Amino acid sequence: MKGRRLYLAAYDVSEPANLIATLKSVRSHATGGQKSVYECFLNRQERTNLLSRVRSIIDITSDRFVLLALDPRSTFKTLGKGIPPLDEDFFYHG
Numbered sequence: 575m576k577g578r579r580l581y582l583a584a585y586d587v588s589e590p591a592n593l594i595a596t597l598k599s600v601r602s603h604a605t606g607g608q609k610s611v612y613e614c615f616l617n618r619q620e621r622t623n624l625l626s627r628v629r630s631i632i633d634i635t636s637d638r639f640v641l642l643a644l645d646p647r648s649t650f651k652t653l654g655k656g657i658p659p660l661d662e663d664f665f666y667h668g
Contacts, residue, residue, distance in 0.1 A: 577617045578615040578616060578617050579615070579616060579617075579621075579643055579644075579646065580613060580614070580615055580643075580644045580646065581613070581614045581615075581616055581621070581641050581642060581643055581644065582611065582612070582613060582614075582640075582641075582642045582644055583600045583603075583604070583607075583611070583612045583613075583614050583624070583639075583640070583641050583642075584610060584611040584612075584639070584640050584642070585600065585610050585628070585632070585637070585638060585639045585640070586610065586637060586638040586639075587610075587631075587632055587637045587638075587639075588633075588636055588637060589633065589637075592631050592632055592633065592637065595631045596628055596631050596632060596637075596639070597610075599624060599627045599628055599631065600612050600614070600624070600628070603615075603616060603620060603624055614641075621641070624641070625641060
């Protein structure tokens with residue numbers, strides 16, 4: 575996935591309508607996740623677009639959103655019933 579980085583997107587949004595809109599925005603880029611934390615492979619433009627879209631949805635005085643870049647050298651570890659991500663050699667976004 576040349577030109578893409580793995581990010582962890584997490585949010586806490588109190589207004590139900592904004593929560594659904596934020597969920598849809600993040601899921602449109604997500605490859606996996608659960609509840610309000612998702613893994614997203616993004617290039618620079620997609621990152622900028624996602625941040626802009628979320629910024630227009632949430633209330634910055636009461637809601638929270640974080641987009642954390644993960645180190646590509648890191649290895650995955652799972653606890654409990656988790657399954658390591660199995661991403662193919664290619665990634666389709668669109």
